[in-house]
Amino acid sequence: MVDPVVKPMSWGRYPRLAQHVVGMSDRHAALPLPTEGSVLPYGLGRSYGDSCLNGGGTLIATRGLDRFISFDKESGEIACEAGVSLAEIIEVALPHGWFLPVTPGTKFVTLGGAIANDVHGKNHHREGTFGCHVKSFELLRSDGTRLACSPETNADHFAATIGGLGLTGLVTMATLQLKRVASAFLGGQSIKFGGLDEFFELSAESAASHEYVVSWIDCLGSGETLGRGHFLRANILSAEEAAGRKQRKALPLTVPVMPPVSLVNHLTLKAFNAAYYNRQSPRVAEKIWDVDSFHYPLDAIANWNRIYGPRGFLQYQVVVPTADQRDVSEALLEEIARSGKGSFLVVLKVFGDRPSPGLLSFPMPGTTLALDFPILGDETFKLLDRLDAIVMEAKGRIYPAKDARMSPASFARGYPNLETFRKFVDPRMNSSFARRVMERA
Amino acid sequence: MSRVMIFGATSAIAQEAARSFAKDGASFFLVARNQTALADIAADLKVRGAQSVATHIADLSDLDSLSGLCDKGRAALGGIDVALIAHGILPDQKACETSVDATLGALRVNALSPAALMIRLGEILVAQGSGSLVVISSVAGDRGRPSNYVYGASKALLSVMGEGMAFALGRAGVNVLVVKPGFVDTPMTAEFPKGALWASAKSVGEEIAAAVRKGKRGIIYAPFWWRFIMLIIRFAPGFIVSKI
Numbered sequence: 300m301v302d303p304v305v306k307p308m309s310w311g312r313y314p315r316l317a318q319h320v321v322g323m324s325d326r327h328a329a330l331p332l333p334t335e336g337s338v339l340p341y342g343l344g345r346s347y348g349d350s351c352l353n354g355g356g357t358l359i360a361t362r363g364l365d366r367f368i369s370f371d372k373e374s375g376e377i378a379c380e381a382g383v384s385l386a387e388i389i390e391v392a393l394p395h396g397w398f399l400p401v402t403p404g405t406k407f408v409t410l411g412g413a414i415a416n417d418v419h420g421k422n423h424h425r426e427g428t429f430g431c432h433v434k435s436f437e438l439l440r441s442d443g444t445r446l447a448c449s450p451e452t453n454a455d456h457f458a459a460t461i462g463g464l465g466l467t468g469l470v471t472m473a474t475l476q477l478k479r480v481a482s483a484f485l486g487g488q489s490i491k492f493g494g495l496d497e498f499f500e501l502s503a504e505s506a507a508s509h510e511y512v513v514s515w516i517d518c519l520g521s522g523e524t525l526g527r528g529h530f531l532r533a534n535i536l537s538a539e540e541a542a543g544r545k546q547r548k549a550l551p552l553t554v555p556v557m558p559p560v561s562l563v564n565h566l567t568l569k570a571f572n573a574a575y576y577n578r579q580s581p582r583v584a585e586k587i588w589d590v591d592s593f594h595y596p597l598d599a600i601a602n603w604n605r606i607y608g609p610r611g612f613l614q615y616q617v618v619v620p621t622a623d624q625r626d627v628s629e630a631l632l633e634e635i636a637r638s639g640k641g642s643f644l645v646v647l648k649v650f651g652d653r654p655s656p657g658l659l660s661f662p663m664p665g666t667t668l669a670l671d672f673p674i675l676g677d678e679t680f681k682l683l684d685r686l687d688a689i690v691m692e693a694k695g696r697i698y699p700a701k702d703a704r705m706s707p708a709s710f711a712r713g714y715p716n717l718e719t720f721r722k723f724v725d726p727r728m729n730s731s732f733a734r735r736v737m738e739r740a
Numbered sequence: 741m742s743r744v745m746i747f748g749a750t751s752a753i754a755q756e757a758a759r760s761f762a763k764d765g766a767s768f769f770l771v772a773r774n775q776t777a778l779a780d781i782a783a784d785l786k787v788r789g790a791q792s793v794a795t796h797i798a799d800l801s802d803l804d805s806l807s808g809l810c811d812k813g814r815a816a817l818g819g820i821d822v823a824l825i826a827h828g829i830l831p832d833q834k835a836c837e838t839s840v841d842a843t844l845g846a847l848r849v850n851a852l853s854p855a856a857l858m859i860r861l862g863e864i865l866v867a868q869g870s871g872s873l874v875v876i877s878s879v880a881g882d883r884g885r886p887s888n889y890v891y892g893a894s895k896a897l898l899s900v901m902g903e904g905m906a907f908a909l910g911r912a913g914v915n916v917l918v919v920k921p922g923f924v925d926t927p928m929t930a931e932f933p934k935g936a937l938w939a940s941a942k943s944v945g946e947e948i949a950a951a952v953r954k955g956k957r958g959i960i961y962a963p964f965w966w967r968f969i970m971l972i973i974r975f976a977p978g979f980i981v982s983k984i
Contacts, residue, residue: 327776366780367787377787391787 307358310604311347313611313674313703316354316731324363326380326471330441330727333357337729338441340465342382342409346416347614347671348703350464350732359469361411367391368472375477376434381411381470388475393590397477398535400432406595411470416700417462417660419650420594421511421531426478427653428662430461436473441727445471450656459723462657464699466733468725482541485511485593487533489584491576495526495629502649505532511593513648516632517572518641518670526632527576528647533586533593546589553601561608561673565639572643597644607673612642613703615683616661616669618650619695624666627693631668631686638682642671658716658723661698669701680704699732710736743817745769745810747800747857748827750777753876753924755784756945757824762790769813770795772827800827801849803856810860819868822952823861825854825875828894836890843890850894855901858916862905865914872915872952875902879920879961882970883981895920899959906957915957919948922966939963 307320320341321331332338341358344351352358364382371377375397377388385399386406392398403418412418417430426432435449438460446468448457460467487509492498498514505512509532516528597603604612619627628647635641645668652664672679687709690697696713697705711717717737724733744761746754749770758768762785772778775797782793794816798809814820831846854875865871880888881895902918909916923938944962951960961967973981 325777326780366784368780368783370787379787391789 307341307344307352307360309348309351309703310345311612311614311671311701311703312604312607312609313613314349314352314354314731315611316349316352318353318355319357320360321357322360322363323469326364326366326437326439329443330439330469331359332441332727338727339730340381340411340415340469342412343384343407345405345408345412347612347701348699348732349735350416350699350702350730351412352731353729354731356729361409361469364411364471370395372397375479376474377477378472378474379410380472381414381436382409384409385413388477389590392477393480393483396480398480398483398590400476400478401426401429402594403429404595405598407598410473410475411465414461414470414473415463415465417655417657417662418700419662421513421648423653423662424506424512424649424651425510425653427651428462428655428657428660430656430660431653432476432478433461433656434474434476436460437471438468439471440468441725456723458656458658459720460657462655462660463720463723464659464730464732466724466728466730468728480535481538482536482544483546483590484536484541484544485533485588485590486536486540487511487531487586489579489586490530490532491527491579491582492530493524493527495625495632498526498528498530498647499625499649501530501532505530506649506651508532508534510534513646515575516645516647516668517576518632518635518645519569519572519639520576521633521636525636526629528645529576529579531586533588536587544587544589547592549591549599551601552599554603554605557605558608561610561612561675562606563612563642563671563673568639568641568643575643607671610674612671612673613679613683614669614671614701615686616667616698616701617686617690617695618661618663618665618667618698619690619693620663620665623693624649627689627695628666628668630689634682634685634689635670638678640672640675640679640682645670658720659699659714661696661700663696665695669698699736702732705736707736707738742766742821743769743819744822744824745771745813745817745820745861746824746826747771747854748825749781749795750774751826751828751876752941753921753945753948754824754826755781756942757826757948758785758790758945759788760946760949761822762786762788765789765791766822767791767817768793769816771798771800771809771813773797773799800853800857801845803848803852806853806856807860810857810864814864820861820864820871822872822874823857823865824948825857825861825873827853828876830888831890833888833890846890847894850891851897854898858898858901858905862909862914862916866909866912869913872917872955872957873905873909874917874919874948874952876919876921876948877902879922879966879970881920883973883976885984886982903959906959910957915952915955917948917951917957918959919944919951919962920959920966920970921962922969 337356339353361382364380368378878895880892906916
C-alpha cells in the first residue's frame with residue numbers, strides 16, 4: 300500500500316542526517332545490503348550522538364528481530380533476537396525472579412544496542428559491564444558468513460563486537476545470563492553530601508554493602524557547594540521485605556510537543572538544582588523503590604529529550620582513572636559550574652575494576668561523570684572541548700554512545716585498542732561517528 | 741486458558757495478537773507456509789508464556805485441504821476458543837488488471853481460502869456452542885479504489901461474509917469478529933515517528949486480543965477511529981474516490 304516516511308534520529312536529536320532505512324525481520328535471511336554505500340544496524344536510536352547514525356548511507360532497522368528463542372527459568376539463561384528490547388526481557392523474566400544482570404538508565408534499548416555499546420549501570424562496581432554477562436551471539440557479516448561468537452569461540456570477534464558500535468557486523472541473536480532477584484523492589488538510602496570528599500568516602504564505604512550506587516550532583520554548585528549532591532545506594536529487597544508491595548503503574552507522562560526553545564536554561568537549572576538538592580531535609584532518607592522508579596526514572600516521561608528544544612542536546616560522559624579521580628572530577632565540575640550550563644541530572648559514579656570485555660568498551664576503573672548540555676551554538680562545543688582537554692590530560696576517555704563531537708585524537712587516546720579493533724570492522728559497515736573519529740588522516 | 745488456532749500465523753498482526761494471548765498462557769495451533777518462520781514464532785510464544793504451541797505447515801491456497809486442517813487443529817487443541825484467520829497477500833494490482841489468472845489467484849488466497857475456513861470453523865464453533873472466529877479484513881474493502889480494487893474486493897468479501905456470520909452465529913453463542921485495520925506499519929519501522937494514520941502491528945494485534953477477551957462480535961476498525969474516516973470515504977462522491 301503506502302510506505303510510511305521514517306526519519307531516524309539519535310536521542311540527542313543532533314545531528315540531523317539524511318539516510319536510507321531498510322528493515323530486517325528474519326534473522327536467517329541475508330543482510331539487506333543496498334547495491335552501494337555502507338550500512339549500520341539501528342535499534343531503538345537511544346544512542347545520543349551520531350554513533351547510531353549513518354548519514355548518506357543506510358540503516359538496517361533491527362526492531363523486526365524481536366523474537367525470544369529460549370528462556371531457561373532454572374538457570375536464567377535467555378536467548379533472543381537482537382532487536383528485542385531490555386523492557387521486553389524484563390517483562391518476560393521478572394515474573395520468574397530473573398532480572399538484567401546490568402541495566403543502563405533506560406530499558407528502551409535493544410539487546411543488540413546494549414552489546415554494541417557495552418552499556419553499564421549502577422552496579423558496575425559489582426557486575427562490570429553488560430558484555431560481561433553475554434554468553435554468546437551470532438554475528439552476521441556482509442559477506443554472508445555467520446560467526447558464532449563467545450569468550451571461547453571466535454573470541455576475537457566477540458571482543459571486537461562488544462562495544463564495537465555496530466561496525467563489526469550485525470548481531471542477529473544473543474544469549475544472556477540473567478541475574479536471580481528475590482523481588483522487584485529495592486531498598487536503600489538517599490544521602491545528601493556536601494562535596495567530593497564526602498562523595499568518595501560514601502562510594503568507598505558503599506561498594507561492598509550496596510549493589511546499586513549512583514549520585515546526582517548539583518552542577519551549578521561552586522566554591523563551598525562544589526560537588527554537593529545526593530548519593531543513592533540500594534539493594535534488592537528480599538521476598539519477605541517486599542511482601543505485599545505492588546509495582547506502581549506509572550502515569551502516562553509525555554513531553555507531547557517540541558517547545559520552540561530549550562526549557563533547560565540558566566534560570567530553570569538554578570531553580571531545579573536548588574530544589575532538588577533541598578528536597579530532603581535530613582541528611583539520610585530511607586527509601587524503597589520498584590524496579591522502574593529506581594532504574595528508569597526518565598523512562599516514565601515519553602520523549603523527554605524534547606525539553607532541550609529543536610536544536611537538540613549533547614550528552615557528555617567521561618571516565619577518569621582512579622589515580623586522580625578526585626581532583627579531575629573537581630576540575631571538570633568547576634569548569635561546568637563556571638559556564639553556568641549543564642543539565643538537571645548530572646551523574647557521578649565510581650566504576651569497579653572488573654575488566655570490560657570489549658576492545659572499545661568505555662568503562663574502566665575510575666570515576667565517571669555524565670550530563671547533558673542544550674546546544675546553544677559554538678560556546679557549547681567550546682566548553683566540551685575544554686572538558687575534553689582535562690579528561691585527556693588525566694588519561695581518561697569519552698563515551699562514544701553519547702558523543703557527537705569529540706576529536707579523532709581524543710578517541711584514539713582514550714581507546715588504545717583502536718588499531719586492533721580496525722581489523723574486525725566489516726567492510727560494508729560504517730557510521731557517521733566512525734567516519735568522524737576513526738578515519739585515518 | 742484459551743485454545744487458539746491461527747491461519748497465517750507469520751503475519752505481523754497475527755504474531756502480535758498471539759503474543760498477547762500467550763501472556764495469558766494460551767495453547768496454540770499455528771498454520772503457515774514458512775517452516776523456519778513458524779518455528780521461530782513458536783519458540784517466541786513459548787518464552788512469552790504460551791502453555792503449548794503446535795505448528796502445521798500448509799499452503800492455504802489449497803482449498804480442498806482446509807476443512808481437514810480445521811479438524812486437525814481442533815483435535816490437537818481439544819476444542820477451539822479462538823480461531824484467527826490472518827493470511828493474505830497484497831496482489832500486484834497492475835499485473836491483475838491484464839491477467840485473469842493473477843486476479844483469480846489473488847482472490848483464491850485472499851477471499852476463497854478464508855471463506856472456506858470461515859464456513860468450516862463456523863460449523864465447529866456452533867457445534868461447540870462457544871468461541872470466537874476472527875477474520876482480518878481491511879479498510880480497503882469498504883470502497884473500491886482505482887489503485888487496489890482486487891485487494892479491496894477480496895477484503896470486501898470477508899467483511900460482508902463475516903458481518904453476516906456475526907449476526908447468524910451470535911444466536912449460537914459464537915462471536916464472529918471482522919477486524920479492519922487501517923495503515924499498519926511493519927514491525928521493522930514501528931518505532932520511527934511517522935504520520936498519525938499509521939498504527940503498529942503490535943497495537944492492532946493487542947486490540948484484536950482485547951476485543952476477543954471482551955467477547956466482541958461484528959465489525960471493528962483498528963484503531964477505532966478508522967470507522968469515522970471510512971464513514972466519510974464511503975459517502976464521498978466518486979470523483980473524489982477516483983483520486984485516492
